[in-house]
Amino acid sequence: MRLRFAWQPVLALALLILASFFPSMTMGALDAEANPTATVQVPFDGTSTLISLLLAAGAILSLVRLPKTAEALILLVASFGAAWMLVSGISGAEGSALAPFFLKLAASWFLAWRAASVLSNLSPISASARTLLRLLVPALFGAWVLILWEAIVRGAGVPFILLPPPSAIGLRLVSSVPTLWADVNQTIFKSVIAGYVAGCGLGFGAAVLADRYGFLRRGLLPIGNMVSALPIIGVAPILVNLLGFDWQSKAAVVIVMTFFPMLVNTIAGLSASGHMERDLMRTYASNYWQTLLKLRLPAAMPFIFNALKINSTLALIGAIVAEFFGTPVVGMGFRISTEVGRMNIDMVWAEIAVAALVGSLFYGGLALAERAVTFWHPSVRGG
Known part of the structure; x- marks a missing residue:
């Protein structure tokens, strides 16, 4: 043997x-x-x-x-x-x-x-x-x-009041499905999705314009660096006071958090195509928009998907934190802050588990879409 x-x-x-x-x-x-x-x-x-x-x-x-x-x-x-x-x-x-x-x-x-x-x-x-x-x-x-x-x-x-075991959290999940679903509907399907789509879309559009017009790029990038350094704990209450306690103010926080990562990554991606490819497009008498659609945007897709994946987590964090500063009596952030005060830590962990699951599914869907769109990239072919 x-x-x-x-x-x-x-x-x-x-x-x-x-x-x-x-x-x-x-x-x-x-x-x-x-x-x-x-x-x-x-x-x-x-x-x-x-x-x-x-x-x-x-x-x-x-x-x-x-x-x-x-x-x-x-x-x-x-x-x-x-x-x-x-x-x-x-x-x-x-x-x-x-x-x-x-x-x-x-x-x-x-x-x-x-x-x-x-x-x-x-x-x-x-x-x-x-x-x-x-x-x-x-x-x-x-x-x-x-x-x-x-x-x-x-x-x-x-003590379970300090750190409940997973079995207790699972029991709370099963017994609180209607409450958790209402919180997911308020936070994810209203605040996160609306803010994510708007923030990423505006960031992408601004990046294309900044790439086309140099003065916009020189003006937007420094502002982007400054805004990205702003603490969400300070931005969220200001936007909640301006726009009210409903989901619109949380979507605004998500827009602020997702706009500039998309802007910076897309601008970097549009510069990723090589000089030889651009010279080839010029020999075909391609104008700016033809070169953008057929060469530069496909080459920028890995950068764009990186921004989308980063924003998928930022959007969820931004919406939940914004709900700490005022919301209707529903929402994941509202539930976490309320149940912590009541010492119902198992419910807090149940909300955290649901947020982690939703965030993982969101990120995984984007990763699958990235593999389908950027199948030609060495990182995908090597995987």
């Missing part, structure tokens, strides 16, 4: 050996041993050894020269199975975890790390399998962020 070296399984085995020197994983088990006649809840009653055996088996099999697909599957079963038993065992006994609990949690994490490394090095034949792997590895990382969050918060006994 041939073996191979991988530091993650070796470190996981070392952590398991270290955990075996401790008498118990939780304080409840110690209390039960000290006073056998008392009624004491014992977390991990009978499962502590099973967790250790599962992790040890996964680590040892990972060191054997198995096929990479089989190794990844074994590691995933061992790491997720142990993590599930750790989290379910500590639920209801928060704050009672001792050092072995965290050592075994770290061992599970190292096995999952090894699984992600193995999956990243696979060379699938079909395009669908490659796409699946591209999605699977980030999904594994995100899942383990949530697992570690849940286990550490419950194991260390962090």
Whole structure:
């Protein structure tokens, strides 16, 4: 039997050996041993050894020269199975975890790390399998962020009012769907989309005019640099006082935040085409607008999409922050500021999770559109 070296399984085995020197994983088990006649809840009653055996088996099999697909599957079963038993065992006994609990949690994490490394090095034949792997590895990382969050918060006994675990946030999400939908409708579908479209459109139009007329470029770029340095915390209340508390003032904040990134990136992109290509267009007797449409705008598309992706996050941040300074009794920023005052931190995290999901979908859609439009660019062809 041939073996191979991988530091993650070796470190996981070392952590398991270290955990075996401790008498118990939780304080409840110690209390039960000290006073056998008392009624004491014992977390991990009978499962502590099973967790250790599962992790040890996964680590040892990972060191054997198995096929990479089989190794990844074994590691995933061992790491997720142990993590599930750790989290379910500590639920209801928060704050009672001792050092072995965290050592075994770290061992599970190292096995999952090894699984992600193995999956990243696979060379699938079909395009669908490659796409699946591209999605699977980030999904594994995100899942383990949530697992570690849940286990550490419950194991260390962090008060839920300070940092709720993901399970509590998920329950709040499910129970507050109508409220969250109303907030998304107010913030995203009114303020963000209107401001984003207007800001990016105005920035693009101004960039084309600035490229055509040099005096506009010399005048707008310094103003753009100055406005981009203005703190949103100061601009937002001014615009809210000027335009009212409804979504129009938040859209105005989004316009201010998205206009100049689009302006600067588009101007830079319109200068990206080479002299040889421009000379070729001149030999064809092309005028400015023909050269712009057929050469310079296609060459500027990577810069334009960079601005669109940057603005997708700026728009969401701008609208939410602007709602802190006055809004109808609905909206993501309003909900966050209100629920913080009520100490409903799980609702605050639910709003943050929804905002992160919407922002990720928005950014991902723009990235897919960029790949379709700029398929000729080396960065896309190399991907």
